[in-house]
Every structure is written in C-alpha cells, then in structure tokens.
Amino acid sequence: MNKIIITIDGWSACGKSTLAKRLAKALGYVYIDSGAMYRAITLYFLRNHVDWTDIDEVNRALENINLQFVFNPAGKASEIYLNGENVEYVIRDLVVAEKVSEVAAIREVRTFAVKQQRRMGKDKGIVMDGRDIGTVVFPKAELKIFMTADNAVRVERRFKELIMKNPNTTIEEVKTNLEMRDYIDSNRKVSPLKKAKDAIVLDNTNLTEDGQFRKAMEWVKEKINPAE
Numbered sequence: 001m002n003k004i005i006i007t008i009d010g011w012s013a014c015g016k017s018t019l020a021k022r023l024a025k026a027l028g029y030v031y032i033d034s035g036a037m038y039r040a041i042t043l044y045f046l047r048n049h050v051d052w053t054d055i056d057e058v059n060r061a062l063e064n065i066n067l068q069f070v071f072n073p074a075g076k077a078s079e080i081y082l083n084g085e086n087v088e089y090v091i092r093d094l095v096v097a098e099k100v101s102e103v104a105a106i107r108e109v110r111t112f113a114v115k116q117q118r119r120m121g122k123d124k125g126i127v128m129d130g131r132d133i134g135t136v137v138f139p140k141a142e143l144k145i146f147m148t149a150d151n152a153v154r155v156e157r158r159f160k161e162l163i164m165k166n167p168n169t170t171i172e173e174v175k176t177n178l179e180m181r182d183y184i185d186s187n188r189k190v191s192p193l194k195k196a197k198d199a200i201v202l203d204n205t206n207l208t209e210d211g212q213f214r215k216a217m218e219w220v221k222e223k224i225n226p227a228e
C-alpha cells in the first residue's frame with residue numbers, strides 16, 4: 001500500500017500523541033514524538049548544568065547527545081533514549097516542562113533535532129507530532145493535521161496525567177505552564193507553532209478519542225486511495 005507521511009501539530013496537551021499513536025498502530029506506521037526530543041535535550045542540559053544562553057556551550061553539549069527511539073512492545077509505542085538511558089518517563093516532569101520551550105527556541109537545538117526527524121521520515125510510513133512538523137520538518141507531507149481544543153479542557157487533561165505522577169501538582173501550575181509554553185512556542189523566531197496552509201484543523205474539545213480517530217482515518221484513506 002502507498003505509504004504516506006502524517007504530521008500532527010498543535011498546542012500543548014491537545015491530545016496529539018494519543019491520536020498519533022493510534023493512527024500509527026492502525027496503519028503499521030512508525031510513531032515519533034518530536035517533543036520528546038526537545039524534552040530529552042532539555043533534561044541533558046539541566047542535568048549537566050549547560051548554560052543555554054551560551055551558544056558555544058550549546059554546540060558542545062549537542063555533540064554529546066545521542067537520541068534514539070526504541071519500540072516498547074509492552075506500551076506498544078516507541079520510547080526515547082538519551083545516551084542509552086530510557087528517559088521516556090522522566091522527561092514528562094514539570095521540571096523539564098518548565099524549561100523545554102526556552103531550549104526548543106534555540107536555532108542550533110532545532111537544527112540538530114530536525115535533521116534527525118527528516119532522516120526518520122525518509123521511507124515514509126510515519127506519524128510525527130510536534131509544533132513545526134507540517135510547516136518545517138515535512139512541508140510536503142501528504143496529510144497534515146492541526147489539533148486544537150479549549151484551554152480549560154487541555155489544562156484538565158494534563159492535570160489528570162501529572163497528578164498521577166505527583167500528588168502535589170496543582171491545577172494552577174499546570175495552567176501557568178501550558179500558557180507559558182503556548183506563548184513561547186508560537187512567538188519564537190525560529191519555526192514558531194502555526195498551522196500549515198494545507199493542514200486540516202481538528203478541534204477535539206467535544207470529540208471522544210474514538211471520534212477523533214475515525215475522522216483522521218477518513219482523511220488518511222482519502223490520501224492513500226484518492227480515487228475511492
């Protein structure tokens with residue numbers, strides 16, 4: 001069957017990864033969470049006290065970072081490894097979330113990540129989610145989805161995820177973090193979050209996970225078999 005590239009961009013905590021994972025599983029495609037790469041780089045910078053306002057330090061640090069995605073059959077998805085260590089869980093901490101937008105705004109960091117993302121898509125058959133996937137990483141992707149949802153719904157969803165890991169999490173800190181990241185992600189100079197002209201908007205405020213999946217699968221089928 002004709003393999004395509006599917007990009008899913010949008011605001012933080014819109015449910016991009018849930019949809020992306022499901023599509024990849026149904027189609028037998030690779031799923032890549034590009035945000036995990038920026039989070040893993042941020043984790044490395046924090047652990048190694050890298051001063052990311054100093055570009056020479058950033059470049060030296062990037063030379064020591066090796067990122068890999070390894071499929072975990074138990075979770076039925078790929079997980080990210082930083083220099084051989086599985087960091088899939090630890091990169092979701094608020095400590096990383098608080099700094100990741102700053103790190104992701106650095107041009108050198110983006111060049112480093114985008115180069116690897118493009119390599120992963122060279123054989124197509126990939127679903128990648130992020131902020132600039134349809135605009136910068138794969139501008140020629142066959143199917144581009146731009147996800148959005150009401151702010152309150154997004155805060156509630158992310159709060160439910162984080163409270164399970166840390167019972168001290170407050171809804172206010174989650175809200176502040178999402179607002180701050182959305183602001184930085186959509187206002188930065190390099191590859192800001194924006195809808196690609198040819199992306200289809202999927203507002204999932206009032207849609208179930210099944211509803212979103214069905215809609216997206218219809219779009220996929222139109223792209224794979226345009227004549228049908």
Ligand code: DC
Pocket residue numbers: 012013034035036038039100101104105129130131132133181185
């Ligand atoms: O998708 P996420 O929330 O895990 O992404 C973490 C951060 O990484 C997000 O605040 C912005 C940044 N990011 C980016 O700049 N470009 C991408 N393609 C993916 C994520």
